[in-house]
Amino acid sequence: MITVEGRRCPAASSRTSRMIAHGRPGWASRSLAMLVALVSVLGAACTAGGAGTTGSHATAWRTASLHDVLAGSDFSLADLRGRLVAVETMAIWCINCRLQQQQAQAAIAAVDSPDLVYISLDVDPNEREADLVAYARKAGFDWRFAVASPDVARSLAATFGDEILSPPSTPLLIIGPDGALVSKHLGIQGADALASLLRANLP
Numbered sequence: 763m764i765t766v767e768g769r770r771c772p773a774a775s776s777r778t779s780r781m782i783a784h785g786r787p788g789w790a791s792r793s794l795a796m797l798v799a800l801v802s803v804l805g806a807a808c809t810a811g812g813a814g815t816t817g818s819h820a821t822a823w824r825t826a827s828l829h830d831v832l833a834g835s836d837f838s839l840a841d842l843r844g845r846l847v848a849v850e851t852m853a854i855w856c857i858n859c860r861l862q863q864q865q866a867q868a869a870i871a872a873v874d875s876p877d878l879v880y881i882s883l884d885v886d887p888n889e890r891e892a893d894l895v896a897y898a899r900k901a902g903f904d905w906r907f908a909v910a911s912p913d914v915a916r917s918l919a920a921t922f923g924d925e926i927l928s929p930p931s932t933p934l935l936i937i938g939p940d941g942a943l944v945s946k947h948l949g950i951q952g953a954d955a956l957a958s959l960l961r962a963n964l965p
Contacts, residue, residue, distance in 0.1 A: 822916070828908040829891065843939070843941050846939055850881070851885045852885070862932040862934075862950050872954075878964065881906045882898075885929065933947070936963060938963055
């Protein structure tokens with residue numbers, strides 16, 4: 763069990779800049795645009811949230827309405843209590859995200875359980891739902907895809923650190939059926955290892 767403690771208002775550090783920029787050189791402009799947007803998002807968290815993880819802001823990522831762009835339906839993470847939930851933060855331009863999603867696709871098929879919900883959450887403020895739909899369909903991915911609102915992004919960063927908003931780090935949250943955080947991972951998880959982790963925490 764990993765315990766994630768409350769943080770002070772997160773800042774887009776040089777480490778975050780390096781994480782976001784990791785990838786093909788041709789993506790430098792996209793990475794820079796996302797970094798600028800994240801500075802705005804994280805800065806707003808400081809001015810609006812104070813300590814960051816107190817009050818409703820601390821639970822916004824759990825209770826906020828998310829839109830499943832493939833199914834066209836709305837849901838919240840709180841709605842999924844009783845099931846195992848995996849949340850992978852991503853961006854369309856991120857190569858590592860695509861690699862992780864290919865591994866996740868194999869892991870989801872191997873686990874094959876209705877008690878597992880896998881969510882790819884786009885945290886790039888510049889990307890639109892229509893683009894995310896096209897991305898998922900072209901890749902053949904059929905689980906839940908949603909775009910994080912600025913409030914959700916701020917809440918995630920305040921709770922888990924600004925690295926949660928760095929798609930190339932392939933952040934992955936595993937949330938147990940009781941709603942508690944089971945684990946937080948950075949780095950690509952192979953299909954077999956991910957499947958084992960998911961099976962071990964199914965209700």
